[in-house]
Amino acid sequence: MIDTTTALELVLKHGTLNTDFFEVDLKDALDYVVAKDVVSRIDMPPFRQSAMDGYALHVHDDFTYTVVGEVQAGDHNDPTLRKGEAVRIFTGAPVPTSANTVVMQERVTLDGNKIIVEGSPKVNMNIRPKAEQIKAGGIAIHKGTTIKGGHIGFLASLGLTKITVSKKPSVAIVVTGNELVAPGMPLSYGEIYESNGAMLRAVLNELGYKNTSVVTIRDDYDTTKNVLSDTLGKYDVVVVTGGVSVGDYDFVGKAFKAIGVQEIFYKVKQKPGKPLFFGKKEETSIFGLPGNPAAALSCFYIYVYPLLKKYEGAEHMNLPTISLPLLSDYTVKGTQAQFLKARIEGAGVRILGGQSSAMVQAFGDANALVCLPVNSMEIKKGQNVKTLLLPTK
Ligand code: AMP
Ligand code: MG
Numbered sequence: 001m002i003d004t005t006t007a008l009e010l011v012l013k014h015g016t017l018n019t020d021f022f023e024v025d026l027k028d029a030l031d032y033v034v035a036k037d038v039v040s041r042i043d044m045p046p047f048r049q050s051a052m053d054g055y056a057l058h059v060h061d062d063f064t065y066t067v068v069g070e071v072q073a074g075d076h077n078d079p080t081l082r083k084g085e086a087v088r089i090f091t092g093a094p095v096p097t098s099a100n101t102v103v104m105q106e107r108v109t110l111d112g113n114k115i116i117v118e119g120s121p122k123v124n125m126n127i128r129p130k131a132e133q134i135k136a137g138g139i140a141i142h143k144g145t146t147i148k149g150g151h152i153g154f155l156a157s158l159g160l161t162k163i164t165v166s167k168k169p170s171v172a173i174v175v176t177g178n179e180l181v182a183p184g185m186p187l188s189y190g191e192i193y194e195s196n197g198a199m200l201r202a203v204l205n206e207l208g209y210k211n212t213s214v215v216t217i218r219d220d221y222d223t224t225k226n227v228l229s230d231t232l233g234k235y236d237v238v239v240v241t242g243g244v245s246v247g248d249y250d251f252v253g254k255a256f257k258a259i260g261v262q263e264i265f266y267k268v269k270q271k272p273g274k275p276l277f278f279g280k281k282e283e284t285s286i287f288g289l290p291g292n293p294a295a296a297l298s299c300f301y302i303y304v305y306p307l308l309k310k311y312e313g314a315e316h317m318n319l320p321t322i323s324l325p326l327l328s329d330y331t332v333k334g335t336q337a338q339f340l341k342a343r344i345e346g347a348g349v350r351i352l353g354g355q356s357s358a359m360v361q362a363f364g365d366a367n368a369l370v371c372l373p374v375n376s377m378e379i380k381k382g383q384n385v386k387t388l389l390l391p392t393k
Helices: 004-014 149-157 196-206 221-232 252-258 293-311
Strands: 021-025 054-057 064-071 085-089 101-104 108-111 114-117 139-141 162-166 171-176 212-217 237-241 262-266 277-281 284-289 321-325 337-345 348-351 368-372 384-389
Touching: 004 262, 004 277, 004 293, 054 064, 054 114, 139 149, 171 196, 171 221, 196 212, 196 237, 196 293, 212 221, 221 237, 221 252, 237 293, 252 262, 252 277, 252 284, 284 293, 293 337, 293 368, 321 348, 337 384, 348 368
Parallel strands: 064 085, 171 212, 171 237, 237 284
Antiparallel strands: 021 162, 054 085, 054 101, 064 114, 108 114, 262 277, 277 284, 321 384, 337 348, 337 368, 368 384
């Protein structure tokens, strides 16, 4: 059995790095990873911009100025100011070339067509210099960045309509179990509703991975082998849930062997998720996650998510990690490394109730996983713990 650090290293070492790039419309670019540095074609701002509603003027040794005109946002005029003259100006408007400051309107007293300025204005006040944000030719977004709403705003402000991004992996989810019944169907004694498929598909969707499929199969060796064999050639990543343990009806490991999946590791010293499997066949990465829903989701975030990010060439692959004080005492059950569903609240982190692998409810509140090393025992309130941030919205 390997430890969690080694497991994650192996996932990232063996995970495929895709080199298939394409251009995407900016409006559809959310969650894609930028494949080539995005370069600005313009200075931003493209001209000296007023940052306030007020008066543009060239400072002189008197407090009184005559207002000779107006420049509104979107105007193209560049009035020439003579000594002692000012123009009314509004936020976003081009500051006349002959002006060297903007006085906010709250700082002037109006007297007919004259203004009396309070105190002596400082040069370049309330003016956003040309190219203050970026110069033409500058890198707006580095290769490896995962595009978020703010990036789209910035790129749109530079007038860009397309960017080159990395292809996203397609992901097949194969859930196994004779006891599983699709939600909406009647439930007989001994059966439970299948929830891993809907959950993993939704989480993938939330992260921007839309090319997914879910298939449910029974615990039968031939079916498992045939379905997996068929799926491997069609998807970049295959995530199987259940059937990876050592029960008499756990056929996934045997099926992987039979269809030529190379085992990279099986079993990790962790709770939940001890029976985690990771393997490869050609360029396809294959995970066997435990069937228990909370264990499956924890393993997804800790191991599958970084693999997906590697595939896309993302700069940041692992979940961001911070150290936070625990908000209450916690007694660890077991000696393996622990991943505990948790919620960051204020300046600390709270371990949630319902940590069993079978209980997924706490994930509704969780925004983090607290990660405790092997042989942790009593953790006291106020003690700092490693906290992985979940990429939930
Ligand atoms: P397994 O890993 O197949 O031994 O399953 C472990 C536990 O998770 C069992 O209690 C299963 O009934 C449950 N389980 C497995 N797959 C699913 C699923 N897709 N949805 C809900 N529960 C599941
Ligand atoms: Mg099972």
